[in-house]
Amino acid sequence: MSKFSFAPPELQVAFANKLNTFRPQYLQEALAATVQRLDIENLDSQLAEFVPKDDLSTLAAAGLRGELLFAVPCVLQDNPQLLAYYRLLLGYSQKQFYGGASGFGVGHFKSMEEKGRIGTAASNDLQDICQALCASGSLMLRGMKELDLKVSKSGLEDLSLLTLGPQLRGGANNVRGLLGISNVFEVIEDIVGHARLSDEDDDKTRITIKSATGRSVLIRFAADPDIVVQEEVSPGRYINAVAIEVKAGTDASNIHNRIGEAEKSHQKARKDGYAECWTVVNVGGLDMAKVRAESPSTNHFFTLAGLMSKEGDDYENFRSRLLSAVSIAAKPSIED
Structure with a gap:
């Protein structure tokens, strides 16, 4: 019997359960399931339109497809909740992303993440938000290259989880x-x-x-x-x-x-x-x-x-x- 005693890790068990729910909704598992339904030629065409060629080449060299980092309209139209995937991957909290005075002015997209629904205003601005997300993705990829960091599927998933952690903890605190x-x-x-x-x-x-x-x-x-x-x-x-x-x-x-x-x-x-x-x-x-x-x-x-x-x-x-x-x-x- 140890002389030490720790509190039961109940919060981590709750996180594990919540993460099990999040994976098929917002993370790479959800993205993969969505891509399987899409017309790949159309997806590749949109990636070529929205993403710099050098960035796609960098990902291809690592054995990765472009949509793993870059958001394009056909992906979000098929599965609006994947907006959360790109938000988490790029490190933006819900408050920072959707907030009023402190946000990016994209609050009308929140229903995509929370309800899987694209409203009229969000539909009209879908190309613009994809362009902005792709620009941020390019900056992140460039920063990783400058630091000589390996770009991998698991590494990108880890970045999403780093953003998701505080969100889950905030929810648990509530x-x-x-x-x-x-x-x-x-x-x-x-x-x-x-x-x-x-x-x-x-x-x-x-x-x-x-x-x-x-x-x-x-x-x-x-x-x-x-x-x-x-x-x-x-x-x-x-x-x-x-x-x-x-x-x-x-x-x-x-x-x-x-x-x-x-x-x-x-x-x-x-x-x-x-x-x-x-x-x-x-x-x-x-x-x-x-x-x-x-x-x-x-x-x-x-x-x-x-x-x-x-x-x-x-x-x-x-x-x-x-x-x-x-x-x-x-x-x-x-x-x-």
Whole structure:
């Protein structure tokens, strides 16, 4: 038995599963399947039109076909999702490629990658984007030649994977964040669910309870902050009671950035009249003096692990404050 213990590589297993999905959609496997369906004479004609002869010769010398690096209209018309293949190969993130102010002005092509559909505007500009992609491909090939780097099929696939990695990790972080919010909501439901109005039993996004004052209290998912508690003072009119931000990332080196994000959300919540702002984090052992200085708008900090354990000081503090905020008694114990 080793004296060392590492966290389960769950993220890598998820990446492996996602990569298995991506290969026949966006990577060389997808390109090969598409080329098999095409008229090769037409494909070669377009490659000759869009790609400098010297570049095609360089690839041919390495035993590679031109479409492996260079995008031409007939390929993207047959399989629009292959736009992602060329984007990844050339090292452009989705934000850099499709973004508004920070992008290349090609946002109208995004549906090709995501939905496999070429809209009217994208269809009209298809030759232009192919020309631009081919120009970037030429620059990349020239740079590799200047550094005397070998051009190979596997090497080009590796370049695509280098771009795909951060994209997958970003997606995984988003999933982890949503899961963390759901976990906190489940803890809340366990604490106040006994007072939930019966006609909302099937709604998984909101909880309405009747407080001791006779008023309805709504607890629901929100965009920013993540979870809110609101008290209805008259039909359709609410007082904002509690705003809850959940930062479920486990990377301790990035926790202070996430605390800063929570602070921005809570500053907005304060302007919207929320009386209390709570932040849930998924990293333990924090310097609480430093964390409080980074988010002075946060009234109380809690840990996700503490809440999900449903015991201990962290959980009991959260539980008592939530019950006080919604003005209800705790659910009866089994002994009662």
